Amino acid sequence: xxxxxxxxxxxxxxxxxxxxxxxxxxxxxxxxxxxxxxxxxxxxxxxxxxxxxxxxxxxxxxxxxxxxxxxxxxxxxxxxxxxxxxxxxxxxxxxxxxxxxxxxxxxxxxxxxxxxxxxxxxxxxxxxxxxxxxxxxxxxxxxxxxxxxxxxxxxxxxxxxxxxxxxxxxxxxxxxx
Amino acid sequence: xxxxxxxxxxxxxxxxxxxxxxxxxxxxxxxxxxxxxxxxxxxxxxxxxxxxxxxxxxxxxxxxxxxxxxxxxxxxxxxxxxxxxxxxxxxxxxxxxxxxxxxxxxxxxxxxxxxxxxxxxxxxxxxxxxxxxxxxxxxxxxxxxxxxxxxxxxxxxxxxxxxxxxxxxxxxxxxxxxxxxxxxxxxxxxxxxxxxxxxxxxxxxxxxxxxxxxxxxxxxxxxxxxxxxxxxxxxxxxxxxxxxxxxxxxxxxxxxxxxxxxxxxxxxxxxxxxxxxxxxxxxxxxxxxxxxxxxxxxxxxxxxxxxxxxxxxxxxxxxxxxxxxxxxxxxxxxxxxxxxxxxxxx
Numbered sequence: 246x247x248x249x250x251x252x253x254x255x256x257x258x259x260x261x262x263x264x265x266x267x268x269x270x271x272x273x274x275x276x277x278x279x280x281x282x283x284x285x286x287x288x289x290x291x292x293x294x295x296x297x298x299x300x301x302x303x304x305x306x307x308x309x310x311x312x313x314x315x316x317x318x319x320x321x322x323x324x325x326x327x328x329x330x331x332x333x334x335x336x337x338x339x340x341x342x343x344x345x346x347x348x349x350x351x352x353x354x355x356x357x358x359x360x361x362x363x364x365x366x367x368x369x370x371x372x373x374x375x376x377x378x379x380x381x382x383x384x385x386x387x388x389x390x391x392x393x394x395x396x397x398x399x400x401x402x403x404x405x406x407x408x409x410x411x412x413x414x415x416x417x418x419x420x421x422x
Numbered sequence: 423x424x425x426x427x428x429x430x431x432x433x434x435x436x437x438x439x440x441x442x443x444x445x446x447x448x449x450x451x452x453x454x455x456x457x458x459x460x461x462x463x464x465x466x467x468x469x470x471x472x473x474x475x476x477x478x479x480x481x482x483x484x485x486x487x488x489x490x491x492x493x494x495x496x497x498x499x500x501x502x503x504x505x506x507x508x509x510x511x512x513x514x515x516x517x518x519x520x521x522x523x524x525x526x527x528x529x530x531x532x533x534x535x536x537x538x539x540x541x542x543x544x545x546x547x548x549x550x551x552x553x554x555x556x557x558x559x560x561x562x563x564x565x566x567x568x569x570x571x572x573x574x575x576x577x578x579x580x581x582x583x584x585x586x587x588x589x590x591x592x593x594x595x596x597x598x599x600x601x602x603x604x605x606x607x608x609x610x611x612x613x614x615x616x617x618x619x620x621x622x623x624x625x626x627x628x629x630x631x632x633x634x635x636x637x638x639x640x641x642x643x644x645x646x647x648x649x650x651x652x653x654x655x656x657x658x659x660x661x662x663x664x665x666x667x668x669x670x671x672x673x674x675x676x677x678x679x680x681x682x683x684x685x686x687x688x689x690x691x692x693x694x695x696x697x698x699x700x701x702x703x704x705x706x707x708x709x710x711x712x713x714x715x716x717x718x719x720x721x722x723x724x725x726x727x728x729x730x731x732x733x734x735x736x737x738x739x740x741x742x743x744x745x746x747x748x749x750x751x752x753x754x755x756x757x758x759x760x761x762x763x764x765x766x767x768x
Contacts, residue, residue: 273501308552308556
């Protein structure tokens with residue numbers, strides 16, 4: 246029973262904080278709320294017996310990526326989002342673009358519903374293999390990551406490397422070298 | 423009292439004791455810092471309050487508590503209040519995952535031994551790392567919400583510095599984790615029990631000398647201590663991120679800093695100096711935590727010693743050093759450790 250209560254508490258925090266992220270005029274508040282949402286998500290991971298994922302979530306997202314966001318917002322020094330300046334000519338404000346956005350959002354919802362309907366089978370599959378401690382241990386996460394999913398892992402690292410090289414090139418061009 | 427209640431009470435006492443020691447650590451460190459600084463600069467340091475100035479921290483606290491609390495009109499009300507709270511909460515919370523003593527029955531009081539430490543987490547290294555990395559928000563938000571350009575610069579510097587040195591810090595940690603084969607601090611400590619050739623303690627300090635140095639340097643940078651105290655560099659930034667703060671809100675920042683120092687030293691003791699192991703006779707009595715305290719004290723003294731010996735770097739030197747020397751050194755150390763482990767295990 247307390248597990249269920251905690252689950253609803255943290256999911257509630259995650260949903261409310263995520264919704265509020267969009268509603269803020271001040272980007273700083275948006276960032277703080279996003280961090281709150283990440284924290285609540287990580288609590289949910291702990292409840293799912295995945296302490297490693299939970300900690301990785303905090304270290305990577307809340308600890309490193311959001312600090313970068315914060316850094317950018319502070320450098321831009323934008324305490325308020327521009328209010329009523331609707332630029333109709335802006336390429337992102339054209340009706341075609343908005344329709345595409347709506348279509349993508351719709352697709353995402355369909356995908357989510359589909360995934361949730363499948364999830365009922367997945368939960369039994371995990372429980373069937375037994376030992377929760379063995380599944381949640383870092384050792385087994387690492388083993389699976391470097392055997393079954395090694396291609397995805399390496400592909401991700403190459404993607405990140407590409408982004409890094411791109412950033413270095415852009416930075417070097419700005420300083421005129 | 424039956425065993426279950428007794429156990430519960432003792433757990434509560436352990437948590438309370440940890441909290442009490444942490445609060446006292448920050449007060450004692452203020453005094454120690456001023457006394458050691460005085461000694462190094464050939465003067466007495468605080469001397470008037472209590473015998474040899476021993477009650478100085480108390481006087482400081484009373485002074486800070488009774489000061490007027492100010493908030494600049496243009497400051498962001500919510501974040502300005504929240505910032506010191508985040509700082510100090512993260513500092514306290516990080517210590518929750520640090521074990522500071524072996525399992526003990528308190529000389530037979532309990533029938534099953536209890537673990538000394540607030541919580542025994544199986545990913546303790548990551549928990550400490552995650553929570554201390556949240557502490558940077560306190561400093562960054564304080565810098566931003568004060569609406570003061572010096573504070574803002576302090577906050578910016580802090581965020582850049584944290585990100586840069588976190589990498590080297592985590593990579594140094596990873597080498598020790600590979601040696602111990604566990605992310606649990608308690609298991610890492612217990613892997614260091616015993617002696618080589620009956621004299622040299624089996625501490626990871628001797629297997630990971632480079633790792634320890636990297637950890638120590640990155641640790642000093644993570645806690646914003648001199649020679650890496652850029653967020654509050656007085657000569658350049660007035661007071662840095664805490665310029666606009668006063669009274670209790672101000673006091674929380676140095677307190678968080680001192681507690682972070684203590685946590686950093688405690689984790690270093692657990693990872694590299696064998697935690698509570700090292701004196702077999704005390705270990706057998708279940709008093710290994712005293713050894714732990716001594717080790718933490720030695721590291722803390724070195725922290726203060728470094729602050730009053732090494733002058734502050736320049737900001738570009740900080741970045742150069744972090745990215746071009748410390749991080750590559752940590753990566754090489756990691757790869758070498760991995761190769762040696764494979765070689766000796768094969």
